[in-house]
Structures are given as structure tokens and as C-alpha cells.
Amino acid sequence: MKFSKPVVAAGPGNPPVLVDETAILELAAKEITTSASYDNNILCIAEKEIFVVDSVFNRFMQLMEQQGNKKLIGSQMDNLAQKAFDHKGKHYLITRDYVGKNANVLARALGIHLSDEVPLLFGETNYAHPWVVAEQMTSCVPVVRVKSFEQGLEFALKAEHGFEHTASIFTQDMNRATTFARTMKTDVLVINGGTLRGNGGDSGEAYFSHTIASPTGQGITNPRDFCKRRRIMINGAMRFV
Numbered sequence: 001m002k003f004s005k006p007v008v009a010a011g012p013g014n015p016p017v018l019v020d021e022t023a024i025l026e027l028a029a030k031e032i033t034t035s036a037s038y039d040n041n042i043l044c045i046a047e048k049e050i051f052v053v054d055s056v057f058n059r060f061m062q063l064m065e066q067q068g069n070k071k072l073i074g075s076q077m078d079n080l081a082q083k084a085f086d087h088k089g090k091h092y093l094i095t096r097d098y099v100g101k102n103a104n105v106l107a108r109a110l111g112i113h114l115s116d117e118v119p120l121l122f123g124e125t126n127y128a129h130p131w132v133v134a135e136q137m138t139s140c141v142p143v144v145r146v147k148s149f150e151q152g153l154e155f156a157l158k159a160e161h162g163f164e165h166t167a168s169i170f171t172q173d174m175n176r177a178t179t180f181a182r183t184m185k186t187d188v189l190v191i192n193g194g195t196l197r198g199n200g201g202d203s204g205e206a207y208f209s210h211t212i213a214s215p216t217g218q219g220i221t222n223p224r225d226f227c228k229r230r231r232i233m234i235n236g237a238m239r240f241v
Contacts, residue, residue: 006212006226011219013044013165014135015195016156018180019052019060020149023170027192029063031170031235032141035194037119040139042100044211045166045188045195049132049159050122050143051152057145064122064143070103072123072140076110080121080140081130083109092134103139127155149176153183160184164219168195181232187219193235 019028036047052060065071072080084098084106098106103121104114121140125131131142146152149171160167168190169180177191188198199220212221212228219228232240 008212010044011163011165011211012135012161013163014048014133014160015045015166015168015186016159017047017050017168017170017195018149018152018156019050019056019170020152020173020176021053021055022172022176023056024172024192025056025060025063025170028170029060029067031192031194031197033064033067033069033119035196036141037103037139038196040100040102041120041141042137043196044135045199046137047141047168047195048135048137050141051127051146051155051159052143053149053152054145054147057143061122061124061143064120068118069120069122070107070112070114070118072110072121074124077123077125077129077131077140077142080106080110084136084138084140085130085134087130092130094134094136094138099137101138106138106140127159132159133161149173153180156180157183160186166190166195166198168193168198177234187228187230189230189232191232191234193233197235198231198233 032047084094085092086095103118104116106121107114122143125142127144129142164185166188167184167186169177170192171177181189190198229241
């Protein structure tokens with residue numbers, strides 16, 4: 001990654017999700033659970049943090065539990081972060097012992113015993129929490145309460161760190177979806193669906209693609225010409241490339 005020559009490999013990403021007050025919350029909880037838990041969140045396109053507008057926050061959290069996920073309280077999210085992350089310089093880095101682990105493995109670090117079938121751990125944090133700012137790549141996802149769509153967009157942009165990698169939004173307001181897409185400028189952007197739908201996988205576009213991950217920064221390409229292609233996918237509707 002330190003050389004300017006392009007390399008076919010995964011690149012850094014910290015994909016945010018924004019859920020506004022117009023969203024179909026049942027759809028959001030189901031899609032996020034399926035996508036973020038795929039391969040224990042190891043994929044760079046997987047949802048890494050969720051921003052939810054305050055007026056629907058509590059209902060969304062209830063629906064996440066109904067999807068079989070385990071809700072943690074704030075102190076448990078803090079405690080697990082202390083165990084899972086190293087703070088080196090300006091960055092939090094997840095330790096190898098916690099990368100790609102099942103939710104029940106992470107829970108045992110807190111003295112909680114869960115079934116192997118539990119998809120994710122999740123819990124409320126603030127927007128500057130290690131679970132939010134780091135690319136955690138494991139089965140624990142932070143949820144941040146925001147005042148409005150505008151604040152959620154601001155926080156999502158900060159959490160994405162300018163990687164321009166992947167982001168998603170759940171909304172029934174297409175003007176907001178457009179604003180989100182133009183602001184985030186990510187290679188993969190999904191509307192009303194899990195990010196897994198944006199780039200292959202069991203529920204995605206279902207064809208092979210390359211990621212060019214280096215300072216040259218092409219991002220998502222294909223094997224024919226290796227030119228950058230930005231994708232915007234509306235779940236159950238249209239796909240733009």
C-alpha cells in the first residue's frame with residue numbers, strides 16, 4: 001500500500017448507514033443485520049456504524065433486537081472496545097484476536113454466553129467512540145442517535161474519513177437520498193438496502209469485481225479495463241453505474 005503502483009486488493013473503508021425518520025424501520029433492521037453480519041463483518045463494504053434520527057431511534061433498536069441481535073448497554077460497548085482496540089498514534093486499530101469473530105465470541109469477553117446463531121452485538125455510542133471511528137471488521141456495530149437527517153449526514157461523512165468507499169441510507173425521501181449520495185461520493189452507495197447488495201454477495205449484483213486499493217485510488221473496477229465505476233443501487237428498484 002506504500003507504493004504508487006495499483007494493486008488488486010481490499011482497501012480501507014468505514015461504511016456508515018443513515019436511517020432517517022421516514023425510513024421503513026423493519027426493512028432497515030433486517031437488511032442491516034443480514035449485510036453487517038455476513039462473514040462476521042469482515043468485508044470492507046459491510047456496515048460499520050449506524051446513525052439513526054432520534055424520533056425513530058428507540059423503535060429501531062427494538063427491531064434490531066427482534067432480528068436476533070444482542071443489545072449491549074453503553075458500559076459494555078466501552079468495555080468491549082477497551083479489549084478489542086489498540087490506540088496507536090491517532091488511530092484505533094482492532095486487534096487480530098477480535099477480527100471476524102462471531103458475536104458469541106465477543107460476548108464471552110464480557111462474560112455473556114450467547115448462541116452461535118446470534119448475528120450481531122450492537123449498542124448505543126457517541127459519534128466519536130472507537131467503535132464508530134475505527135474499521136472494526138467484527139460482529140459488533142455501534143448505533144449513534146442524531147437529531148436530524150442533516151446531523152446524521154454530517155456524522156456519517158466524518159466517520160467515513162473521506163475514503164469514498166461505501167455508504168447507505170434508509171429513507172423514503174429521494175431528495176435526501178440524492179443529497180446523501182452527492183455528499184458521500186462513495187464508490188458503492190445503497191438506498192434502502194444492505195451494503196452487501198451494492199457489490200456482489202448472496203443478495204447483491206452477483207458478478208465479480210476488483211478493488212484497486214492503493215494511493216492511485218480507482219476503487220471498484222472490473223477485470224476488463226480496471227476503470228473506476230461508482231454504483232448507486234436502490235434496493236428492489238434501480239441500479240446506476
